[in-house]
Amino acid sequence: MKSLVILGAGTAGTMMANHLHKKLDRKEWQISIIDERKEHHYQPGYLFLPFDIYQPSNIIKNVKDFIPSNVELIQQRIEKIDAKENKIILSEGEIINYDLLIIATGAKIAPEEIEGMAGSEWQKSVFDFYTFEGALALRNKLRNWEGGNLVVHITEMPIKCPVAPLEFAFLADAFFEHKNMREKVNITYVTPLSGAFTKPKSTAALEHLLGEKNISIESDFAIAEVNNQEKTIVDYGGKVIPFDLLVTVPTNKGDELMERSGLGDELNYVPTNKETLQSLAFKNIFVIGDATNVPASKAGSVAHFEAEILTENILHYIKEEPLSASFDGHANCFIETGHNKALLIDFNYTHEPVSGLFPFLGIGPLQLLKESMLNHWGKLAFRWIYWNMLLKGIPIPFVGSHMKTAGKNF
Amino acid sequence: MEKLIAGKTVQVNEEGYLTNFNEWNKEIGEALALEAQVALTPKHWELINYIQTEVKNESPLSIRKIGKSGVVDIKDFYALFPNAPLKTATKIAGVPKPASCI
Numbered sequence: 001m002k003s004l005v006i007l008g009a010g011t012a013g014t015m016m017a018n019h020l021h022k023k024l025d026r027k028e029w030q031i032s033i034i035d036e037r038k039e040h041h042y043q044p045g046y047l048f049l050p051f052d053i054y055q056p057s058n059i060i061k062n063v064k065d066f067i068p069s070n071v072e073l074i075q076q077r078i079e080k081i082d083a084k085e086n087k088i089i090l091s092e093g094e095i096i097n098y099d100l101l102i103i104a105t106g107a108k109i110a111p112e113e114i115e116g117m118a119g120s121e122w123q124k125s126v127f128d129f130y131t132f133e134g135a136l137a138l139r140n141k142l143r144n145w146e147g148g149n150l151v152v153h154i155t156e157m158p159i160k161c162p163v164a165p166l167e168f169a170f171l172a173d174a175f176f177e178h179k180n181m182r183e184k185v186n187i188t189y190v191t192p193l194s195g196a197f198t199k200p201k202s203t204a205a206l207e208h209l210l211g212e213k214n215i216s217i218e219s220d221f222a223i224a225e226v227n228n229q230e231k232t233i234v235d236y237g238g239k240v241i242p243f244d245l246l247v248t249v250p251t252n253k254g255d256e257l258m259e260r261s262g263l264g265d266e267l268n269y270v271p272t273n274k275e276t277l278q279s280l281a282f283k284n285i286f287v288i289g290d291a292t293n294v295p296a297s298k299a300g301s302v303a304h305f306e307a308e309i310l311t312e313n314i315l316h317y318i319k320e321e322p323l324s325a326s327f328d329g330h331a332n333c334f335i336e337t338g339h340n341k342a343l344l345i346d347f348n349y350t351h352e353p354v355s356g357l358f359p360f361l362g363i364g365p366l367q368l369l370k371e372s373m374l375n376h377w378g379k380l381a382f383r384w385i386y387w388n389m390l391l392k393g394i395p396i397p398f399v400g401s402h403m404k405t406a407g408k409n410f
Numbered sequence: 411m412e413k414l415i416a417g418k419t420v421q422v423n424e425e426g427y428l429t430n431f432n433e434w435n436k437e438i439g440e441a442l443a444l445e446a447q448v449a450l451t452p453k454h455w456e457l458i459n460y461i462q463t464e465v466k467n468e469s470p471l472s473i474r475k476i477g478k479s480g481v482v483d484i485k486d487f488y489a490l491f492p493n494a495p496l497k498t499a500t501k502i503a504g505v506p507k508p509a510s511c512i
Contacts, residue, residue, distance in 0.1 A: 156474060192473075194497070198509065220494045222473055224484075236488040236495075251474075266478055295470065295509065 001030050004314075005088060005098040007078060007257075009035035011043070011391070012289030012303035013104035014066045018393035019311040021068040024318075032072040032096065034088065038063055041132055042386055044300065047164055047336070049135040050142055051175045056132070058383070066391045081261040083282045100284050100314065103270055105257060107160055107290035107298055109134075111250035114155055116226035126226060126246045129168060130160065138247065142175070147184030148244030153233065154191045155223055157198075159252045160290055160298040163345075165189070166196060166206060167336040168247060173213040174338030187215045190233070190241060194219050199352035202345055205369050209337060252298070254291055269293035274349070276323040277310045284317075286310055295349065296329040304390055305330045305401040330403040334379035342375035344368050348403040356408035359398040368408065416441040427500070427507050431462075434504030442502045446493075450502075454490055457481050458503045465505040471496065472508065 004020065006013045017033050024031065045059030067073045077091040081101070088096040109130045111118040117126065127141065128134035152169045159165075169189050176182040189196070189210060196206040196217060210217055224236045232242045251267075258264030263281065265271055271280040272292040279285035288310050289303035296302050305327065312325035329349030334342045344366050345353035357364035366375055389396060413422045416437040421429045426442075428434055439458065443450045460481050464471055473496050477484035491498040500507055
């Protein structure tokens with residue numbers, strides 16, 4: 001019996017377990033998935049928690065409910081990957097041998113990377129919304145906050161869901177307007193990028209929306225420290241921005257397991273072939289989702305498209321065939337803009353997000369790079385799709401793993 | 411588009427980055443530094459060489475990475491190139507502007 005081990009039972013790992021248990025010859029292959037966590041969180045829901053749009057019960061389910069019964073779920077902490085010996089060492093000392101390994105251990109925030117960020121004001125006036133605890137603490141703060149300078153901030157790229165901080169700024173604008181206190185709040189969007197987003201056409205559209213919503217933007221800001229006494233953020237060039245409430249996206253890093261195992265880069269991401277998703281260091285290790293260093297968005301949609309490609313390549317690898325399935329960097333993201341509207345963007349390694357109709361040429365019905373109510377309902381419907389289709393590896397109709405160019409205005 | 415830099419016509423993009431590194435030479439680097447109001451010292455050149463090597467090895471650049479390069483720390487990097495250091499340094503080095511990928 002051969003052993004395929006998946007590390008991480010988040011979005012990417014769970015999808016791989018669901019794909020592979022149907023595709024692998026089960027007389028020949030044993031599949032195991034290792035994750036110490038008991039709860040599976042719908043991470044896009046963290047955006048809505050602070051504004052009381054979602055409740056915790058909407059976004060938390062049990063990990064084991066999404067793992068097929070013939071896949072062994074091991075709920076223990078992983079101490080180390082010994083890639084030279086094809087072994088996983090668990091924290092209790094147990095050793096698991098593998099023939100094939102899939103790393104899907106994701107990324108998490110590391111506020112300790114910036115001086116003062118995890119300091120005395122953490123979860124008092126400095127918040128993140130990339131963790132459940134952070135989003136919940138921020139919700140409690142926002143319920144009673146009386147206004148002032150709200151600074152929405154990105155520490156450094158890459159981050160999970162790069163559009164989330166923009167969505168946060170848009171939703172905050174709508175939230176305070178709804179509470180009849182928008183005039184008491186100055187919203188500033190602070191980014192290390194040169195503009196609202198990384199690609200020119202979407203940057204222009206998003207900066208127009210920021211202006212419309214009276215949100216000011218500070219670009220090229222490389223944070224050096226959070227000053228807890230003065231309540232300011234300071235950049236290496238000497239720029240100082242005061243805040244009453246700082247909502248920051250701290251540095252994102254891959255799992256520390258990669259550092260312990262000598263498999264990560266300087267941010268603990270695993271160097272990965274951006275097309276085949278094979279590890280650059282070991283042929284029998286594949287990497288998926290936020291854990292890779294590939295130049296695609298760290299987003300659930302990317303993990304979803306990668307899962308289809310990786311499943312094909314795992315099958316090729318087992319049959320000793322060339323890894324012919326190739327990931328194109330496809331990402332598909334709704335961007336909430338407040339007031340029950342959203343934008344939709346669709347892009348890949350080589351094609352930036354543009355306007356047009358999705359998924360059908362000339363029909364849509366979803367509009368790309370343009371605000372609409374339908375996009376917003378699409379985003380909300382996605383939670384159902386996530387729990388009921390995406391995690392289980394059921395294909396989403398009309399949305400393929402490779403990006404289509406038809407219907408788009410390049 | 412074409413641009414005349416240090417007496418040589420080279421291809422640049424709309425932001426002024428060289429599109430073909432083979433057209434770069436030290437004189438062009440110096441002229442681009444002058445445009446960016448940076449006076450190049452040996453430390454600048456050491457960093458420019460580091461950046462060119464990393465790009466040649468297809469290793470993505472970031473401010474964090476420069477800080478861990480062993481050439482300079484992040485504070486020194488800002489002291490060398492006070493405005494948007496990574497963008498300025500890559501332009502002078504004749505390599506593409508880092509994508510800071512999404």
